[in-house]
């Protein structure tokens with residue numbers, strides 16, 4: 001169509017030029033006229049109008065379809081296959097596997113769409129010229145607005161207490177099970193609709209909690225300011241932070257400060273193996289299976305193929321002719337495929353998960369007993385375990401039967417110190433309280 005319009009303009013210019021050049025004796029120029037009394041002109045005009053209409057229709061449908069394709073999960077997750085593979089695979093194994101990437105990642109409306117596409121052009125350029133950062137770092141630039149989560153999760157909705165069982169296995173010959181059953185005090189609430197309280201209430205609704213993070217992964221939080229319901233402001237800081245807060249970016253906590261991995265959780269080998277064992281895919285009949293599996297997952301393989309081959313070889317050598325060996329090999333490979341992506345150098349160690357306080361500082365980035373007010377009178381503490389959760393039961397077998405509503409005093413299984421192969425590698429990162437990977441120093 002554009003070409004046609006161009007030809008029309010060019011024709012007109014040529015005609016003008018010819019007219020200007022014309023000398024008195026030359027033959028008269030044929031002029032372009034549309035004469036609807038001529039049958040040929042009628043037909044041509046009809047064809048022209050119909051073709052234009054058809055063309056406009058196709059363009060409209062085409063751009064609408066293009067819009068849909070470029071905002072689809074397949075496009076975001078698979079168009080740049082290698083680059084997005086880790087996040088796409090993790091997403092498919094997440095509770096949000098049915099939520100389109102753009103629902104969380106792109107602000108609603110035309111503005112958000114255009115912004116995302118401009119950003120996308122930059123990424124295509126980086127991918128083509130191989131200038132992309134590998135891994136795609138988790139950093140503060142992602143900035144998902146919590147309003148996008150609130151399209152589905154109303155923060156005031158009272159969730160109540162959630163009963164979670166964390167199944168673990170010890171690092172011994174028989175892979176003894178060891179579970180912790182918690183009642184997580186999530187709460188929520190809107191005083192006009194019923195009871196209020198719990199984690200969501202304290203952190204998100206009744207109070208405004210602001211903080212300063214000194215690293216892009218937001219793992220070091222030296223300063224916190226609380227503004228409560230009545231407008232009373234309390235400032236906490238760690239002793240070695242002497243800066244003027246106004247020189248830093250002050251952020252307000254939102255969903256992502258706790259739920260930063262709702263769609264892309266790369267599991268630590270310890271946790272992944274525990275989970276698969278609890279489902280029976282790795283049999284506890286294989287002596288020291290847990291340790292063997294975690295060790296197999298933590299070797300520095302160069303490619304997925306190499307990893308698969310060596311995982312198979314290591315487990316077959318350890319359990320020759322054992323009837324449960326092949327199933328275990330399959331399970332370990334599957335953990336590897338879902339959580340380690342060599343081409344993008346992606347694995348769990350680079351993506352802190354802020355929800356608890358076991359592998360990462362999580363809640364204890366602030367609740368670490370070290371954030372104090374200037375007069376030393378108040379601390380953000382973690383001594384009162386029950387403010388976040390009640391330990392209903394702990395151990396294995398019959399020990400898990402009676403539930404204690406007041407909350408048990410946590411007993412750390414001695415063996416865990418030895419099991420934490422993967423954890424040991426990262427404790428250095430959490431440099432304020434390196435006493436123990438799960439932060440429960442007083443329990444050691």
Ligand code: HEC
Nearest residue numbers: 076077087088091096099100101104137138142256260263
């Ligand atoms: C339920 C919401 C949600 C959905 C759906 C979702 N993401 Fe994410 N994504 C997040 C959050 C939250 C972060 C981390 C933000 C932060 O740390 O502040 C993130 C981060 C990322 C990152 C940056 C690296 C990182 O891990 O921090 C990439 C890349 C990414 N997502 C790709 C995708 C792709 C591709 C899809 C669709 C296949 C998708 N996301 C779907 C919520 C979502």
Ligand code: HEC
Nearest residue numbers: 095096099103104144148149150151152153255256259262
């Ligand atoms: C399109 C709707 C939708 C959006 C947007 C959405 N979620 Fe969800 N989310 C769900 C549904 C549905 C479930 C329950 C899935 C299930 O249990 O199978 C869920 C589950 C969860 C859970 C519980 C996870 C678990 O392990 O059981 C958390 C936490 C969560 N979402 C946080 C978020 C956060 C944070 C965001 C914003 C980044 C978000 N969601 C955006 C629909 C959504």
Ligand code: HEC
Nearest residue numbers: 146149150153155159184186199203204253254255258355
């Ligand atoms: C202070 C940290 C914190 C903040 C902030 C926070 N949450 Fe949570 N939320 C939790 C914890 C802890 C749980 C318990 C479940 C768990 O451990 O995964 C939870 C549970 C949930 C669940 C699961 C409920 C279920 O039935 O399984 C959803 C959904 C959820 N949060 C959504 C949100 C949304 C949306 C926001 C932001 C408006 C938000 N949360 C803000 C800590 C937080």
Ligand code: HEC
Nearest residue numbers: 198199202209211224226258355362363365366380387388
């Ligand atoms: C950015 C810092 C920060 C992070 C991260 C954080 N909190 Fe808090 N939290 C606070 C502050 C500040 C208070 C208010 C302390 C006070 O009473 O002065 C608080 C209070 C609470 C309370 C009320 C405590 C009580 O004794 O009444 C609960 C429950 C809570 N937080 C749960 C959590 C959970 C669960 C997480 C992790 C998923 C978490 N918080 C992560 C800063 C934080």
Ligand code: HEC
Nearest residue numbers: 166180355356357358363367381382383384385388410440
């Ligand atoms: C600021 C809130 C908060 C405080 C205080 C707190 N915890 Fe937790 N804890 C959590 C959250 C949130 C989780 C759940 C993490 C998840 O869902 O992955 C958790 C999980 C746990 C688990 C299970 C971990 C696993 O994977 O097996 C244990 C055990 C535990 N906490 C012990 C304690 C003990 C003991 C104390 C007191 C010294 C304590 N916690 C204080 C928030 C807290």
